[in-house]
Amino acid sequence: MPETFNAFVVNKDDSGFNAGVQQLTLADLPDGDITVRVQYSSVNFKDGLACLPESPVVTSYPMVPGIDLAGTVVKSSNPRFSEGQEVLAIGQALGIAQFGGYAEYARLSSDWVEPLPEGLTLREAMALGTAGFTAGLAIQRLEDNGLQPGDGPVLVTGATGGVGSVAVNMLAGRGYEVAASTGKSSEHEYLQSLGASKILSREDVSGASDSPLEAELWAGAVDPVGADTTAYLLRTTRYGGSVATCGLTGGFAIATTVLPFILRGVNLLGIDSVQCPASLRAKVWRRLGSDLKPSALADSITNEIGLEEIPSVAGPILGGAVKGRTLVRI
Structure with missing residues (x-):
């Protein structure tokens, strides 16, 4: 793992509000028993709210938004997950109270993590996303x-x-x-x-x-x-x-x-996707890789952006001006 990595960070202090790509270190990440090299996230309505100067959802600053992520495990102290395993996570406190998916690395509780379901790639998992x-x-x-x-x-x-x-x-x-x-x-x-x-x-x-x-x-x-x-x-x-x-x-x-x-x-x-019980969450994700997998999943990605382009989508999604899904390629 590198000494530093890119992350999209929102912050508010005495000097005002700012949002943009910054360099973080692994020491900046919160506690957790699993570390993931993030490959994809997406832009959701709540992510748009997280990027507002007077955000009604962010509980502390600085914050890395991104309420979902998909990537590869690089470190785990939980035997359910191993290095190299492809995983995803959505909801819980991601991007709101704990650093989320808009960064090259994320550290989080393994209770929030799902193995990538059979039938989905990491990119497809975030084409679905939250x-x-x-x-x-x-x-x-x-x-x-x-x-x-x-x-x-x-x-x-x-x-x-x-x-x-x-x-x-x-x-x-x-x-x-x-x-x-x-x-x-x-x-x-x-x-x-x-x-x-x-x-x-x-x-x-x-x-x-x-x-x-x-x-x-x-x-x-x-x-x-x-x-x-x-x-x-x-x-x-x-x-x-x-x-x-x-x-x-x-x-x-x-x-x-x-x-x-x-x-x-x-x-x-x-319908609450944030605190959805683990057994139901796993059942739905299995179906998303099988009988509920959309036939037009690839076509649902109407935008694919990098970290630096997040502000250009965060505002319009709040006004209902974004069609389909916006994928963030980390």
């Missing part, structure tokens, strides 16, 4: 609650984003009838290429309504948007259907009633 895992976890929870192909259309909101675009392709690959909503009228062809059979506008799924219940349209939904869109889904999901809510790009307040729950038996499923 967003792809979240989409896979949402589908797992929907199916655990009874959703099956043939039950009817499943709506994916925010469908051109990281979670949404992967969810569309995963669901289509599983044989579901997929509807997709987007605020980008120019991306209908892109969504159709991922497997969406019906496209709705953002306005179609976010308008206010005086009615607590509307026509039963959806057998289930994957919702990275939140706010008015979640309220729409609750009042239009079919009897016994489920809405997997996994984001807040549209806001976090929901104006709804208890009627969808007590008259239609609708389930609102909270």
Whole structure:
């Protein structure tokens, strides 16, 4: 391992806020029983938040953002992992309270680490990353609650984003009838290429309504948007259907009633990829390398950047201006 290595660091002190590529040493890394030579990370919504001067997610400075990473073990004191083994990690405190994936080396707890699943390369693992895992976890929870192909259309909101675009392709690959909503009228062809059979506008799924219940349209939904869109889904999901809510790009307040729950038996499923139990996390990653692996995984990488280009993407991802997945090549 080298004396120094490159890392993208955000810092805030008496002189102000700064963000950029710096040289770190191995001694700068936090405690942990496994050290990884990072090869890929990605840019997620939370990474964009971590790069704000007044970040609502970073708990201490300096910080290396990057809430996911994939690479090769270079040192381990845990017998479950050996030097040269390919691994990945997402969520937990990465990039928020502990140095994350935007560095050539990362040291972390082996409890946070997964062996690279069969069926995925390191690059593919981060083409999925936190967003792809979240989409896979949402589908797992929907199916655990009874959703099956043939039950009817499943709506994916925010469908051109990281979670949404992967969810569309995963669901289509599983044989579901997929509807997709987007605020980008120019991306209908892109969504159709991922497997969406019906496209709705953002306005179609976010308008206010005086009615607590509307026509039963959806057998289930994957919702990275939140706010008015979640309220729409609750009042239009079919009897016994489920809405997997996994984001807040549209806001976090929901104006709804208890009627969808007590008259239609609708389930609102909270999707948390950060503290997901280890057994469920491992199960979802195995599926991401097999039956949930998106057919258009390579095409989902719409941007591939280096460490120095992170600021150019961190801002736009917060405004919903980034399509697909942005891979960070370390």
